[in-house]
Amino acid sequence: MSSITELMPFVVLIPLIAGPVCALLPGRGLPWLLATLAMTTAFILSAMVLAAVFDGATLSYAFGNWAPPVGIEYRVDAANAFVALLITGVSAILLPWGKPLVDDEVPERQGSFYALVLIALAGLLGITLTGDVFNVFVFLEISSLATYGLIAHGRDRRALIAAFRYLIMGTVGATFLLIGIAVLYILTGSLNMVDIAERLPTAEGARALQVGLGFIVVGLAIKLALFPLHHWLPNAYTYAPSLISALIAATATKVALYVMLRFIFDVFGAAYSFAALPLAAALMALAIGSMFAGSWLAIMQSNLKRMLAYSSVAQVGYMVLGVSLTTLAGLSAAFLHLFNHGLMKAALFASAGLVAYRCGGLGMNDLRGIGRQMPWTLTAFALAGVSLVGLPPTAGFISKWYLLSAAVAADQLWLVGLILITSLMALIYIARVVEIAWMQPRPEGAPAVQEAHWTLLAPVWVLVAANFWFGIDTRLTVGGATRAAQALAGGVWP
């Protein structure tokens, strides 16, 4: 118990320290090897941390031995350990997968490329584990700045504009968050989350506190790509290198959602947040907007990665919808979908990355008839798509099921219809790709495409298998999500 507390900050520190070492390493093999080893170690550590906090314990680590609230504290309960496990797990699987694709897309200076990958991941993990609101802002900037750089590495020149656009939107979001944190600091004189929560009751009448909450929620909604603040996301995901698309699609928006929930529940307190602002109604409206706009725009796209990016906007909607039900069951469903969606999007972007690697383009025309030439890749895509649509026995079904039962339990029967309609829309855009890839003939004169090597396919299939595994054995996912919700809103919400 105590030794795991000492090890816990190394989930963040290992990638953070490995980053600058990576930047010094020459060639193509060593930086990749170090990045993979670092993330695998972080994965093992975060699994140990989750095991230690699964029963409701809280780990607290004081940096520099400066006792909180003066010093910076890392504070881990089931909620952030669960998110950290997703980030490290997905990156430990995707990094071995991404090596040949990175060799292809980023041929030069891979040391600094992998250094940026590690620093971006360390930033996301830092946001997740820290118990200090200013530390949240610093790590948000660390991960965002690294991500802008990574997106700009895309081979298409439009990657630069996508990265710049994300930079502008991301900076606006981070500034909003910082304004909110400043308000909290002015009102309470503290930056430690637990300490702020203890001191806030004296400031609850203040209009400034309402404004601060508003700034923080909107700032993080930009990072979360909640409709209508999602405009940076499709281009960023589309033009980034394949490895980066898969990594950030599976992790970045999830961390933004987690930290928004941490602010709403732990810092401001659920009772205050949902009374001071019409949060439940606003989040529900925006969530439904996300679900429909994201799914509709996904159907309209003619580029595979772009389609998946818009689908991410829709999926974020489901998570926020779970939160907006203001019940413990809804919040659990949100955490459950956060984890499961990370798995499915990683699998989908990874198989799309293989198609781009072998076939060159990702337009729907490039995909015609590709299913027969790359059967393993496209089967993986279709199976991960089944999970995205939410058919049994997949992880996607489990999260939809819990979301539906939470909606029913909250007496919001009309939401059931909306969830089913948007799931059908997901079926349309996934089925369209499957139809084009398998049913349509390869265009005349198109060069033959080879199936990807099994070393590339194996990690994708591990992700697909995880989607089915967590559709059947839900002890980790449902158990983790329930405990995460319990850690945040236990005792406040029914």
Added chain:
Amino acid sequence: MRDNAILVVVARFLIPLVMLFGLYVQFHGEYSPGGGFQAGVLFASAWILFVFIYGLETALRVIPQRLIYALASLGVLLYALIGVLGVVLGGHFLDFYPLLDAPKAAQQTGIILVEFGVGVTVAAVVMLIFLLFARRRADTVAAGLDPDAADDVRVDAE
């Protein structure tokens, strides 16, 4: 600008002074206003003044570009090393008390070392930012293009 006597004399006088002041801010940071970040920027500004007067190639003969890249990482690693040293010696990350027996001296040592890492990285990164812009301009001029219209030209060339 090497031919302008006034500039050369003033720069020759100023550059060492600015660097010395940078080092002063660096090593007094733990008990007076200052620290690694400010010191790094000051030090880099002296370097930039040197580049203005003597040209980029001369400056890179003193500190090659690869070394600047390496220094940017090494500064962070010094910081991390001191942090991890606290863990190895039985404390927490960035815990300076285990470094020495006397608590005050231990804090002072830890802060100076960590801030030195910050200073090295900040100086190297500011130099790199300047260097990359200067290189880009030099490349454009070398290619026979107007550097102030370079962006339009480059996009068209793709």
